[in-house]
Amino acid sequence: MTDDLEPTGASEGTVAHEPIGDPGLPEHQWRPTDVDADLERRAERQVSTLFGLGALLFLGFCVAYFTVDADQTFLGWNGQNFALGATFGGGLLLIGVGIIQWAKKLMGDHEIVEERHPSASSDEDRTAVMIDVNAGLNESGIARRPMIRNSLLLSLGALGLPVIVALRDLGPLPHDQRRTVWKKGMRVVNDVSGTPIKPEQLQVGQLVNAEPAILFEEDADGERVLHGTEALQVKSKAAVIVVRMRPEDITPSKGRENWGVDGILCYSKICTHVGCPISLWEQQTHHLLCPCHQSTFDLADNGKVIFGPAHRPLPQLPLGVDSEGYLIAMSDFPEIVAPSYPELARDQKKLDKNS
Amino acid sequence: MTTEYTDIEKTPVGKKMAGPVEWLDDRLGLAGAGKKLMPVRKVFPEHWSFMLGEIALWSFIVLLATGVYLTFWFQPSMAETVYNGPYKPLNGLEMSQAYSSTLDISFGVRGGLLMRQVHHWAAMLFVAAMVVHMLRVFFTGAYRKPREVNWLIGLGLLTLGLVEGFAGYSLPDDLLSGTGLRFVDGLIRSIPLVGSYLEFFIFGGEFPGNEIIPRLYMAHILLIPALLLGLIGAHMLLLVYQKHTQWPGPGRTEKNVVGYPLLPVYAAKAGGFFFVVFGFTALMGAMIQINPIWAYGPYNPSEVTAGSQPDWYMGFVEGAVRVMPNWELTFLNYTWSLNVFIPGVLLMGVLFTALGAWPFVESWITGDKREHHLLERPRNAPVRTAFGVAGMTMYAVFWIGGGNDIIATKFHLSLNAITWFVRIGWIVLPVIAFIVTKRICIGLQRADANRILHGYETGIIERTPDGSYSERHAPLPVANQFVLTSHDRLPVLEAPAEEDANGVAAPGSRGARLRAKARSFYYDGAVDKPTTHDVEHAAEHLGDHDGHPVPLGEDFQGVSETGIPRSHL
Numbered sequence: 001m002t003d004d005l006e007p008t009g010a011s012e013g014t015v016a017h018e019p020i021g022d023p024g025l026p027e028h029q030w031r032p033t034d035v036d037a038d039l040e041r042r043a044e045r046q047v048s049t050l051f052g053l054g055a056l057l058f059l060g061f062c063v064a065y066f067t068v069d070a071d072q073t074f075l076g077w078n079g080q081n082f083a084l085g086a087t088f089g090g091g092l093l094l095i096g097v098g099i100i101q102w103a104k105k106l107m108g109d110h111e112i113v114e115e116r117h118p119s120a121s122s123d124e125d126r127t128a129v130m131i132d133v134n135a136g137l138n139e140s141g142i143a144r145r146p147m148i149r150n151s152l153l154l155s156l157g158a159l160g161l162p163v164i165v166a167l168r169d170l171g172p173l174p175h176d177q178r179r180t181v182w183k184k185g186m187r188v189v190n191d192v193s194g195t196p197i198k199p200e201q202l203q204v205g206q207l208v209n210a211e212p213a214i215l216f217e218e219d220a221d222g223e224r225v226l227h228g229t230e231a232l233q234v235k236s237k238a239a240v241i242v243v244r245m246r247p248e249d250i251t252p253s254k255g256r257e258n259w260g261v262d263g264i265l266c267y268s269k270i271c272t273h274v275g276c277p278i279s280l281w282e283q284q285t286h287h288l289l290c291p292c293h294q295s296t297f298d299l300a301d302n303g304k305v306i307f308g309p310a311h312r313p314l315p316q317l318p319l320g321v322d323s324e325g326y327l328i329a330m331s332d333f334p335e336i337v338a339p340s341y342p343e344l345a346r347d348q349k350k351l352d353k354n355s
Numbered sequence: 356m357t358t359e360y361t362d363i364e365k366t367p368v369g370k371k372m373a374g375p376v377e378w379l380d381d382r383l384g385l386a387g388a389g390k391k392l393m394p395v396r397k398v399f400p401e402h403w404s405f406m407l408g409e410i411a412l413w414s415f416i417v418l419l420a421t422g423v424y425l426t427f428w429f430q431p432s433m434a435e436t437v438y439n440g441p442y443k444p445l446n447g448l449e450m451s452q453a454y455s456s457t458l459d460i461s462f463g464v465r466g467g468l469l470m471r472q473v474h475h476w477a478a479m480l481f482v483a484a485m486v487v488h489m490l491r492v493f494f495t496g497a498y499r500k501p502r503e504v505n506w507l508i509g510l511g512l513l514t515l516g517l518v519e520g521f522a523g524y525s526l527p528d529d530l531l532s533g534t535g536l537r538f539v540d541g542l543i544r545s546i547p548l549v550g551s552y553l554e555f556f557i558f559g560g561e562f563p564g565n566e567i568i569p570r571l572y573m574a575h576i577l578l579i580p581a582l583l584l585g586l587i588g589a590h591m592l593l594l595v596y597q598k599h600t601q602w603p604g605p606g607r608t609e610k611n612v613v614g615y616p617l618l619p620v621y622a623a624k625a626g627g628f629f630f631v632v633f634g635f636t637a638l639m640g641a642m643i644q645i646n647p648i649w650a651y652g653p654y655n656p657s658e659v660t661a662g663s664q665p666d667w668y669m670g671f672v673e674g675a676v677r678v679m680p681n682w683e684l685t686f687l688n689y690t691w692s693l694n695v696f697i698p699g700v701l702l703m704g705v706l707f708t709a710l711g712a713w714p715f716v717e718s719w720i721t722g723d724k725r726e727h728h729l730l731e732r733p734r735n736a737p738v739r740t741a742f743g744v745a746g747m748t749m750y751a752v753f754w755i756g757g758g759n760d761i762i763a764t765k766f767h768l769s770l771n772a773i774t775w776f777v778r779i780g781w782i783v784l785p786v787i788a789f790i791v792t793k794r795i796c797i798g799l800q801r802a803d804a805n806r807i808l809h810g811y812e813t814g815i816i817e818r819t820p821d822g823s824y825s826e827r828h829a830p831l832p833v834a835n836q837f838v839l840t841s842h843d844r845l846p847v848l849e850a851p852a853e854e855d856a857n858g859v860a861a862p863g864s865r866g867a868r869l870r871a872k873a874r875s876f877y878y879d880g881a882v883d884k885p886t887t888h889d890v891e892h893a894a895e896h897l898g899d900h901d902g903h904p905v906p907l908g909e910d911f912q913g914v915s916e917t918g919i920p921r922s923h924l
Contacts, residue, residue, distance in 0.1 A: 025606030085641020096630030228435035236656030274541025311683035
């Protein structure tokens with residue numbers, strides 16, 4: 001077996017062992033527009049018409065820009081968007097079609113043959129360049145002065161350090177991944193209105209999207225304590241859902257027997273897979289489905305994963321009732337919320353130790 | 356037709372331009388450089404499939420133009436603001452400036468919505484055209500020597516295109532784009548050992564932080580477009596230097612390129628095509644709504660809309676992430692989220708590595724180190740074609756996974772069943788596709804050989820004196836026969852010597868054995884083209900026809916590629 005296959009194929013079209021010889025380029029075929037002056041003039045008119053219509057459409061764009069209002073509609077389309085887009089796009093399309101028509105019908109259509117050359121440089125060029133390269137390297141003395149070379153390499157390598165170190169302030173070091181704002185006594189409030197929730201307001205089968213009360217807390221001036229990005233960061237870990245099931249349907253695992261209030265349980269709303277908020281609730285089966293990647297959790301069975309790519313069960317928030325009868329958290333989440341991260345196993349151990 | 360023509364330097368305009376042109380050439384040496392680098396009459400071969408890359412190039416230009424327009428108003432800031440603008444339903448809501456300025460572009464700037472939609476459609480088209488162009492290059496073997504480097508550059512362009520598209524998708528900071536970012540946050544966290552650090556550094560703190568949109572904006576409008584432009588320049592320069600590949604045909608050989616000159620025909624067709632692509636995307640922007648961000652509302656990490664989907668080109672990753680079994684393990688006191696890392700991060704790495712390695716693997720298997728400028732018909736490389744179709748099948752299966760919720764609701768199917776279909780199908784279906792495609796290729800090769808040896812069916816029915824009927828066959832025109840036989844003959848396969856004459860194991864024999872195996876797999880079943888002897892024999896048989904040559908008739912105009920006489924078409 002050799003590396004070099006025999007040169008075959010069309011390049012050697014006339015070689016004896018090729019079954020069919022290369023008949024050569026076919027004769028040029030004249031187009032109708034080449035031989036018929038009427039057709040030629042017709043094509044010329046076609047092309048000019050296309051260009052002329054294009055100009056008209058661009059004018060139409062300007063008219064539409066000043067006359068069509070944003071709230072007008074046209075056949076169900078946004079009138080302004082349609083008028084601007086149709087005139088602009090139509091004009092462009094006409095120019096393009098006109099140019100191509102011109103090329104196909106009227107421009108010369110004789111095919112030309114161009115010879116190829118090997119991509120490689122010629123041997124003389126290679127030799128000449130290598131002579132120059134060697135002369136240059138020789139004059140630099142880089143081979144004779146290893147100390148200079150090595151110290152240069154050292155310092156260039158060390159240049160990588162500032163480049164990497166300077167990126168350090170892109171962000172803070174990872175922190176607080178195992179904690180959320182939930183703490184003992186914080187009220188569970190409706191996520192839109194911010195009103196606290198009483199157990200008797202919930203029907204069996206009902207699901208309420210909720211947030212920690214701190215998100216709605218206001219300071220003396222009536223400004224929210226948490227807002228903007230800070231509020232989003234809190235929400236992205238502390239958002240919860242509150243569901244009410246029949247107490248006899250619930251099978252709490254050991255130690256979780258008193259985490260609910262009359263069949264009302266509270267779970268993290270953030271999927272343990274990649275962090276989508278989960279909210280597709282199947283009343284009858286007590287399943288909660290994540291709309292992003294379809295991980296399914298059984299809320300009657302401690303948030304266990306029953307289908308999909310999520311691995312960890314949905315963390316449960318222990319619930320209680322305060323003196324005014326509103327639902328409150330009894331602690332922060334005993335399990336880590338949101339998507340997994342490399343230090344999760346260690347952080348979970350720390351949480352377990354503290355509880 | 357010869358009409359009177361005045362040389363351009365003698366026309367009134369030419370006379371006026373002579374001064375400035377000379378001034379420029381005195382300083383830049385344009386004529387000399389142009390003659391060497393880009394002759395005005397440089398030849399480009401024609402085929403519809405060569406247009407696919409052009410679509411990608413032109414849609415990139417459309418993206419640059421519309422993108423610049425959008426930057427006039429877009430505010431890449433996550434600073435909080437209260438919306439008060441023409442879109443009434445969102446009035447009074449807290450949102451980021453990024454989102455509110457995108458609403459302003461959509462409702463407050465005339466033509467702003469149009470430009471946003473054109474930009475988004477052009478982005479979809481850009482990636483789609485790159486993918487289809489790449490498939491064209493793959494299936495015709497255009498990546499073979501000397502074009503491997505350009506294949507890799509193309510792969511780099513595709514990768515950057517995906518990142519660029521994702522960055523743009525994330526900028527408006529609406530609920531959908533924020534959900535996409537949350538997903539990427541989950542992917543980053545799943546990277547073993549350093550995930551948390553990467554997350555906090557990239558987002559500038561805990562998700563979502565204050566920094567990600569300004570940073571993505573920088574990447575989206577400066578860093579990645581600059582890299583894309585540079586790589587596109589290199590892609591084009593190599594194309595010009597190596598000259599375009601061409602399909603084999605009469606007079607078209609490995610040593611020439613046949614086609615229309617750059618000036619005027621090719622420049623006109625390509626330039627005209629830019630307007631067609633721009634016009635087409637503009638009409639799409641006018642008529643087909645895309646990414647109505649006002650309907651989603653501002654980003655809120657505790658809300659999501661059912662049926663959230665990424666742009667189409669991320670669908671296969673999304674699908675893989677959805678169907679992955681929920682493997683997560685603790686090892687060395689670290690958590691390893693294989694359920695996210697393998698499909699979300701590793702899969703793309705594997706795909707792009709495989710694509711990048713393919714030209715080199717193939718040339719190692721075939722031992723082919725020659726330059727190739729003639730394209731290969733997919734059927735004449737059955738294993739390559741079958742691999743390509745298998746890869747496409749796997750991509751499609753993952754894509755189905757990415758839309759499993761939509762498919763489940765539209766077709767009333769069980770979501771879990773679709774997920775299991777993908778979990779099994781991503782391995783099984785590509786294997787089936789491989790086998791089927793290879794057989795189809797071989798069948799087509801046989802049909803080609805048959806057309807050479809037995810000619811085409813004339814449609815003339817003959818009755819012999821003893822009453823039996825048969826259809827006359829006539830030889831294909833020489834040009835068609837030449838095209839059908841212009842590919843390489845199959846190499847002779849030999850087992851490598853395992854021992855030399857003295858019984859000593861040959862050096863590197865394990866590698867050589869592996870290669871011999873790969874080689875016999877690669878060429879297994881492929882049908883060789885007829886030999887000279889076969890063709891002579893066939894010509895005798897066809898031409899003679901029991902002493903009654905077949906009259907072709909006056910309306911005979913040759914046969915099409917499928918062997919049907921053109922006059923019958």
